[in-house]
Structure formats: structure tokens, C-alpha cells
Amino acid sequence: MKxxxxxxxxxxxxxxxxxxVGKSSLINAIT
Structure with missing residues (x-):
């Protein structure tokens, strides 16, 4: 599993x- x-x-x-869509949202979700 990876x-x-x-x-x-x-x-x-x-x-x-x-x-x-909005990179800010993605970055926020990641961090």
C-alpha cells in the first residue's frame, strides 16, 4: 500500500x- x-x-x-479550481484550497487541504 502506498x-x-x-x-x-x-x-x-x-x-x-x-x-x-483554486490551488490555495488544495494547498490548504494538504497542509
Missing amino acids: EVDYSETDIKLALIGRPN
């Missing part, structure tokens, strides 16, 4: 696939 890997990939995809 939860960290999966999370990182998910975040990367979200940032690349949805740059209009």
Missing part, C-alpha cells in the same frame, strides 16, 4: 487537471 504515493499523485493530477 497511500502517500497515491495522495501525491492525486494532488498533482488535481493541480494539473484543475488549475482553475
